[in-house]
Amino acid sequence: MERGRLILIIVGITILLVAIVVAIAVPVSLNNKSKRDSDLARQYMREVPLIDGHNDLPWQLVIYEDNDLSRIDLNQRPTFNVTHTDIPRLREGLVGAQFWAAYTYCTSQYKDAVVHAIAQIDVIKRMVQEYPEVFEFVTTAQGIRDAFENGKIASLIGVEGGHNIDNSFAVLRAFYDLGTRYMTITHSCNTPWADNWKEDFEPEDQHNGLSEFGKDVIREMNRLGMLxxxxxVSVDTMNDALDVTEAPVIFSHTSAYALCNHYRNAPDSVLRRVKENKGIVMVNFYTLYINCPPNNVTADPSYATLAQVADHMDHIKEVCGWECVGFGSDYDGIDTAPEGLEDASTFPALVTELIQRQWTEEEIKGALGNNFLRVFEEAEQVSRDLKANGMKPKVATLPRDEPDEANNVCRTYMYGTSFY
Known part of the structure; x- marks a missing residue:
């Protein structure tokens, strides 16, 4: 009897000791794995440039500092506003290339949008020149690679909103000559030739997508090599552009509608077409575009998590293919960012999450930058081919009465030698 009790005690002690060892060992093992994944993420990011498709820091500069760079030092955290971006955080986030947005309000349309857009292009270029040890202004896919090899953050310009060209192919070409390498076809307003995303829930049926002039804008962008x-844009505009373009398209800061039914996101029907087009969807971090129905029926759209952003990347990968996925944070253009992705320093955490979700090295390096570089190089090749085949610059103009006289009170129109 005593011997039996002793055996039971020994067995109990053994089980307890095993439980203690497991309780200690499992978290240590998980921590070690997490560290290995984090280290691997950083290794990948040192081998391939993380290309972020959209950052609105230039808008913060004009709103709070009137584009006067002498008032700030980007080597420190800006004090003029709660921002997501400065040089230390870009470096900590291992950002390899950044598209800086040249954005202007829709209210400038038909008035002085071109002036404001050029001012934003100017402040981006001056910012890059102010910190030559950090930034390098580039305009090509190879330029991104070269800057990355030199330890610089490749800096590119995207003009946000087609209203900024003021219905002028001449302005579009001038923007390209100034270094613009993508243009967002609309912002949150229609142009006289393209419908924006609000048409999908507040339809005015102005164009049902792109007008003929709008289709010519796409063709001219292809000729120039502008993404x-x-x-x-509205879904109709997405589809019209995909019908017309000869080059791959981008979504510089857009997420998946199937996971969050906000009209700024891309539906699966479009994602499948982007796969055929061999374009790219660079996932936006804005909480309102990440955490909403149908997948989050009771969600608070002012709150989202890093894991939910990764869910969007997973979904786009599933529907559009891993070659279609990229990063498009929209930092400093959003007022709420996901937990875990609070600012530009946090990109490695998202890459670590993808590793933990069993994304392969090729898939992760694709999302980091290789997918975008492929798209950019293809657009450059389409431009060369179109020019070699004799395509000439577009010179069409819109009639004076489009969209209406009330919106054109700030304009003059020239026909021959007469001004009206």
Missing amino acids: VDLSH
Whole structure:
């Protein structure tokens, strides 16, 4: 009897000791794995540039500092506003290339949008020149690679909103000559030739997508080698652009409608077409575009998590293919960012999450930058081919009465030698 009790005690002690060892060992093992994954993420990011498709820091500069760079030092965290971006955080986030947005309000349309857009292009270029040890202004896919090899953050310009060209192919070409390498076809307003995303829930049926002039804008962008950005446009505009373009398109900061039914996101029907087009969807971090129905029926749209952003990347990968996925944070253009992705320093955490979701090295390096570089190089090749085949610059103009006289009170029109 005593011997039996002793055996039971020994067995109990053994089980307890095993439980203690497991309780200690499992978290240590998980922590070790997490560290290995984090280290691997950083390794990948040192081998391939993380290309972020959209950052609105230039808008913060004009709103709070009137584009006067002497008032700020980007080597420190800006004090003029709660921002997501500065040089230390870009470096900590291992950002390899950044598209800086040249954005202007829709209210400038038909008035002085061109002036404001050029001012934003100017402040981006001056910002890059102010910190030559950090930034390098580039305009090509190879330029991104070269800057990355030199330890610089490749800096590119995307003009946000087709209203900024003021219905002028001449302005579009001038923007390209100034270094613009994508244009978002609309912002949150229609142009006289393209419908924005609000048409999908507040329809005015102005164009049902792109007008004929709008289709010519896409063709001219193809000829120039300027990327067609379909963030902010209506689904009809997405489809019309995909019908017309000869080059791959981008969504510089857009997420998946199937996971969050906000009209700024891309539906699966469009994602499947982007796969055929061999374009790219660079996932937006804005909480309102990440955490909403149908997958989050009771969700608070002012709150989202890093894991939910990864869910969007997973979904786009599933529907559009891993070659279709990219990063498009929209930092400093959003007022709420996901937990875990609070600012530009946090990109490695998202890459670590993808590793933990069993994304392969090729898939992760694709999302980091290789997918975008492929798209950019293809657009460059389409431009060369179109020019070699004799395509000439577009010179069409819109009639004076489009969209209406009330919106044209700030304009003059020239026909021959007469001004009206």
